[in-house]
Each structure stands twice: as C-alpha cells, then as structure tokens.
Amino acid sequence: MTSANRYMACCIVIWFMMQHVYAQTKLIQHIKARTHLSLNGRWNYIIDPYEMGFYDYRREPFENSASGTGGFYDNKKAVDNELVEYDFDLSPTLNVPADWNSQSDQLTFYEGTIWYRNKFNASPQAGKKYLLYFGAANYEAHVYLNGKKVGMHKGGFTPFHFDVTDKLQEGENFVVVKVDNTRKKDEIPTINTDWWNYGGLTRDVLLAELPSSYIQDYKIQLAKDDPQWIEGYVQMSDSTSNQSIEINITDAGIKTSLKTDAHGRVNFRWPAKKLTLWSPENPHLYDVTLIAHGEELQDRIGFRTIAVQGHDILLNGKSIFFRGISIHDENPLIPGRLRGEGDMRMMLQWAKELGCNYVRLAHYPHNESMLRLADEMGLLVWAEVPVYWTISWTNPQTFQNASQQLGDLITRDKNRASVAVWSIGNETPLSDERLDFMTKLAKQVRQQDSTRLVAAALEVHREGKTVIVNDVLANALDLASFNEYGGWYWGGDPSELASYSFDIAFDKPVVITEFGGDALGGFHADEHTRWSEEYQEALYKHQLAMLQKIDKLRGMTPWILTDFRSPRRQHPHFQDFWNRKGLLSETGKKKKAFYVLQDFYRQVKTKYE
Numbered sequence: 001m002t003s004a005n006r007y008m009a010c011c012i013v014i015w016f017m018m019q020h021v022y023a024q025t026k027l028i029q030h031i032k033a034r035t036h037l038s039l040n041g042r043w044n045y046i047i048d049p050y051e052m053g054f055y056d057y058r059r060e061p062f063e064n065s066a067s068g069t070g071g072f073y074d075n076k077k078a079v080d081n082e083l084v085e086y087d088f089d090l091s092p093t094l095n096v097p098a099d100w101n102s103q104s105d106q107l108t109f110y111e112g113t114i115w116y117r118n119k120f121n122a123s124p125q126a127g128k129k130y131l132l133y134f135g136a137a138n139y140e141a142h143v144y145l146n147g148k149k150v151g152m153h154k155g156g157f158t159p160f161h162f163d164v165t166d167k168l169q170e171g172e173n174f175v176v177v178k179v180d181n182t183r184k185k186d187e188i189p190t191i192n193t194d195w196w197n198y199g200g201l202t203r204d205v206l207l208a209e210l211p212s213s214y215i216q217d218y219k220i221q222l223a224k225d226d227p228q229w230i231e232g233y234v235q236m237s238d239s240t241s242n243q244s245i246e247i248n249i250t251d252a253g254i255k256t257s258l259k260t261d262a263h264g265r266v267n268f269r270w271p272a273k274k275l276t277l278w279s280p281e282n283p284h285l286y287d288v289t290l291i292a293h294g295e296e297l298q299d300r301i302g303f304r305t306i307a308v309q310g311h312d313i314l315l316n317g318k319s320i321f322f323r324g325i326s327i328h329d330e331n332p333l334i335p336g337r338l339r340g341e342g343d344m345r346m347m348l349q350w351a352k353e354l355g356c357n358y359v360r361l362a363h364y365p366h367n368e369s370m371l372r373l374a375d376e377m378g379l380l381v382w383a384e385v386p387v388y389w390t391i392s393w394t395n396p397q398t399f400q401n402a403s404q405q406l407g408d409l410i411t412r413d414k415n416r417a418s419v420a421v422w423s424i425g426n427e428t429p430l431s432d433e434r435l436d437f438m439t440k441l442a443k444q445v446r447q448q449d450s451t452r453l454v455a456a457a458l459e460v461h462r463e464g465k466t467v468i469v470n471d472v473l474a475n476a477l478d479l480a481s482f483n484e485y486g487g488w489y490w491g492g493d494p495s496e497l498a499s500y501s502f503d504i505a506f507d508k509p510v511v512i513t514e515f516g517g518d519a520l521g522g523f524h525a526d527e528h529t530r531w532s533e534e535y536q537e538a539l540y541k542h543q544l545a546m547l548q549k550i551d552k553l554r555g556m557t558p559w560i561l562t563d564f565r566s567p568r569r570q571h572p573h574f575q576d577f578w579n580r581k582g583l584l585s586e587t588g589k590k591k592k593a594f595y596v597l598q599d600f601y602r603q604v605k606t607k608y609e
C-alpha cells in the first residue's frame with residue numbers, strides 16, 4: 001500500500017472514530033419525565049484561560065496524542081512525585097446549573113475556558129440506555145466520562161446529550177466538561193451583543209436511564225388546518241417496525257395502541273372531541289401519557305390554534321392583541337441566568353401583573369421550564385434564536401450552526417401551547433447574503449412546524465418624520481414586526497414623537513418588538529431629563545400615542561421587563577454595566593413607566609380584542 005493510500009486509510013479510520021465519539025444523539029423530548037439522576041449541585045472547577053487542560057505546550061490537543069490522554073479530563077492525582085499541575089479535588093466548586101460570572105468576583109467578566117468535574121455513583125443495568133444530558137452550556141462544551149471523550153457541542157442555549165451506555169461504570173464515575181464562552185465572529189451569536197456573556201453549565205445536567213429503544217420524540221398538537229383533529233407522531237430511538245406504543249389523553253377521550261413503521265415512527269390523527277382550548281385566560285392543559293417498552297412518560301399539553309388573517313392575529317379563531325413585554329434570561333435581583341423555577345415564576349408573575357398575555361423571550365432559547373411555566377400561567381411566547389446583528393452571513397458553518405439551534409429549539413418546544421411565534425433573528429443588517437440566510441431559516445421553520453407563526457425583528461429606517469418599514473424579509477414572514485426607539489435613540493424629546501408616522505409596506509399584522517428608554521430606578525426629575533423615571537414615563541406615553549396611529553397594530557413587546565446587565569453600558573452613574581430600559585429596576589422596584597403600560601393594556605383589551 002502506497003504512503004498516500006495509507007494516509008487515506010488512516011483518515012477514513014479517524015473519520016469513523018470521530019463519528020462514534022461525536023455521535024450526539026438526536027434530541028430527546030421531555031427529558032425530565034424520564035427516569036434520571038440529577039447531576040446538579042456543586043462541581044469542582046478549574047479556570048483555564050490558556051486551555052492547558054486541552055493542548056500540550058506545542059498547542060497540540062492531548063486528544064490527538066497516541067494515548068489520547070494528558071488533559072484535565074483524565075482527572076489525574078499525582079502519585080510518586082509525578083508532575084501533575086492540576087487537582088480537581090483541591091479546586092473550588094461552582095453551582096450547577098448556573099453561570100460562572102455571577103458566582104465569583106474573579107469571574108464576573110471572564111471569557112474563556114473553565115473545566116468542571118463531578119463524581120457520581122451509578123449501577124448500569126443490562127438492556128438499558130444511558131444519556132448524559134445538558135439543558136445548555138454556553139458556549140462550546142467538550143464532554144468526557146471517566147476520562148473518555150463522549151462529544152462536543154456548540155450553542156449556548158439549546159439542550160444536547162450523548163449516549164454514554166458503553167462508558168458508564170458500576171460504582172463511582174466522573175464527568176469532566178470543558179466550557180468555553182469566548183465570543184467569536186463566525187458563531188451564533190457573533191461577538192457583538194447587548195447582553196452579558198454568561199458562561200458555564202447554565203441549565204440542568206442529568207443522567208437518564210431508558211429502555212434500549214425509547215420514545216425519542218413526539219408531537220401532539222391540533223392540526224393546522226382543521227382544529228377538529230389532534231395530529232402528530234411518535235418517533236422511537238430504534239428505527240424498527242412493530243414497536244407497541246400506547247397514548248392516553250383521558251380527559252379528551254383518547255386511549256390508543258399504535259405500532260411503529262419500519263422507521264420506528266408512527267403518525268396519528270384523532271378527532272378532537274369538544275376539547276377545552278388553551279388560552280391566556282384559560283390555560284387548560286391535558287394530561288398526556290405515552291407508554292412504550294415499559295417506560296411511562298407523562299406530559300401536560302395544551303391545544304390551541306394560532307394564525308394570521310389579513311391584519312389580525314387569531315388565537316382559536318378569534319382576533320387577539322399581543323399585550324407583551326420582552327424578557328432576558330436573567331434574574332435582576334441576583335444577577336445571573338435564571339437559576340430555577342422560582343426565578344422564572346417571578347419574572348412571569350411580573351409580566352402577568354403588567355397585564356400581559358404574551359412575552360418575548362429574547363434573544364435566544366430560554367430554559368425549557370420557562371416555556372412549561374408559560375403554558376401553565378397562560379402567557380403566549382415569542383421564542384427566538386440568537387441570529388442577532390452582524391452575523392457572518394456568507395459562512396456555511398455559521399448557517400449550519402443557526403439552523404441547528406433553530407431546529408433544536410423547535411424540537412424541544414413544539415408541544416408547548418404557549419409558543420405562538422418562532423423568531424429567526426433580531427435587527428440583522430440588510431444585504432443579499434443576509435436575506436438569503438434568513439429566508440432559508442424562515443423556510444426551515446415552515447417545514448419543521450407549520451402550526452405556528454414565523455417572524456423576526458426587522459430592520460427599519462427613517463426618512464424625515466416617517467418611519468419606513470420595507471425590509472423585504474417580511475415577505476417570508478407572518479408578521480411585520482420591528483424595533484424602534486423613538487424618543488431615546490432618535491426623534492429628540494419624546495414629546496416630538498407626535499409628529500412621526502409610519503409607512504409599513506406589508507399587509508400583515510404589526511407587532512412592535514421593541515421600544516423604550518433607560519431610567520435609573522429612583523432617579524426623579526422633570527420629563528425632559530434623560531435617565532429619569534419621568535422621562536421614561538413620558539416616553540411610554542408618547543410612544544403609545546404614536547403607535548396607536550398604526551391601524552394594523554396587533555401587539556407589542558416593549559424593551560424590557562427588568563434592567564439587565566450588558567458590557568456595552570459604561571456610564572458610571574446611570575448604567576454601571578446595566579441596560580436600564582427595564583420597567584422594573586434591578587431591585588425589583590416598579591418604575592413610573594410600568595404603570596403607563598399597565599394602564600394601556602387594561603384599555604387595549606376592549607379596543608382590539
């Protein structure tokens with residue numbers, strides 16, 4: 001065999017090995033309903049800005065060495081005076097799930113690699129499958145179990161997991177994760193965002209135990225074109241026929257036994273007899289049970305329809321006004337990613353108090369628990385991927401990344417009644433390449449889930465006193481939705497907004513995805529003094545007066561529910577690395593503008609619905 005053939009053969013072998021190592025399993029639906037061991041808690045960690053635990057001193061990955069060892073993932077202890085320059089047992093700990101920035105002053109601004117290590121006991125059973133699951137890790141994660149690589153994942157806000165059945169051992173196991181939140185131009189999001197780059201294992205980590213063939217995915221929703229029918233599918237992990245699946249929705253009079261086809265899949269369509277439809281006023285959820293190979297899985301699913309018709313948005317066939325507010329995944333009171341259901345309930349309760357029936361979960365996929373809470377509390381949701389601002393439109397890997405994150409978001413949340421809108425991005429600058437990139441994402445949404453609306457925060461510009469909305473991306477979308485900051489970034493004093501008008505080139509429902517201005521909570525002055533609560537209050541009054549002139553207006557999500565941290569906000573007194581557009585301050589105090597919007601939402605119920 002010539003050296004060239006030997007090289008080629010070697011490449012092929014490595015390729016197959018990589019496929020196995022990186023065999024990230026297809027996303028599982030409703031992981032928390034499965035038998036699982038939580039790995040949440042205190043994990044030891046090592047800060048590694050130069051990635052000493054991954055590369056040797058010639059910047060070669062230890063993984064590529066003949067032994068594949070030498071990295072921190074070996075979790076080595078020095079013996080007999082051996083030189084080992086790390087020790088997890090003697091290292092400090094971080095809470096998981098949580099970002100690292102909010103857990104230590106030395107990590108507030110940290111961008112780079114941190115190694116996490118956790119030890120746990122297991123007793124793997126024959127005939128079972130074991131998935132190591134991460135709710136999210138921001139931004140790039142390399143995962144090792146008992147010193148062996150199980151795979152890597154990119155994307156800071158979507159779940160991922162690996163089949164570790166062949167690496168799990170009886171008794172003590174150790175899992176090591178390299179998480180790197182370094183911002184990079186060609187990633188999703190890119191290097192330029194207006195939110196804190198919270199790094200780490202920010203959502204649940206768990207080890208799931210499953211039958212050898214398990215219920216991998218399912219969709220159970222009202223049919224798009226005929227709400228008299230419930231339709232969907234179940235996909236088993238094994239693509240084999242004749243697998244028995246039982247689905248019971250007792251309160252809907254549904255109890256069925258099904259068999260998979262040769263792809264391990266079964267599609268179904270049942271008459272929806274006298275269902276109580278889900279709505280914000282009556283967020284009715286049905287108990288759904290799915291049974292296969294001895295696994296019994298419980299979910300709670302609401303049934304409703306969402307559609308656009310001319311200028312109207314129809315919920316269950318009736319026109320609705322999206323009384324919304326934008327929300328970041330951050331607890332203002334204890335700065336950091338929302339840490340659990342209590343944090344999430346607090347945010348959504350504030351939205352309910354504001355009079356909302358709708359929230360924009362900006363600018364990236366939020367925690368799955370947030371969507372399940374929205375189902376329960378009766379809030380419609382605009383869900384979004386972080387295709388934000390100046391993305392590398394011509395890079396194929398960047399598009400693949402965006403498409404993967406969008407697909408994973410839809411896979412995860414497609415059974416949530418609260419999700420009404422899939423958003424493919426925010427304020428992306430006009431170009432042919434951007435239009436192509438975004439139009440493909442819009443098409444992907446329609447192929448993957450035709451039952452919901454697809455939208456984006458479009459580009460707008462001004463000509464004199466006219467706000468022009470003619471971003472042709474709207475032609476691929478269901479809403480004419482855009483951000484505008486009259487009275488803050490342009491237009492002079494808010495009182496001048498009365499002289500502005502809108503020229504919206506699309507015959508679609510108009511949803512204002514952002515407007516607002518900063519106010520330092522507790523700073524009071526006259527309504528013409530920027531940064532005061534009075535200025536923000538006046539801005540909301542004048543904005544609402546201006547926006548009501550738009551006859552196709554069918555909703556809004558002003559920016560934003562609470563102050564949030566951003567590395568772009570340097571004013572030492574008014575900002576101090578906080579974006580102050582919140583209607584509540586970082587102490588949870590309502591600013592005067594909160595009551596302006598709350599009053600408007602009381603009125604709008606009658607006017608538009």
Ligand code: GCU
Pocket residue numbers: 194363426427483514559579581
């Ligand atoms: C933009 C952007 C937000 C940002 C806001 C602001 O429209 O979408 O992410 O925080 O404006 O400038 O406060």
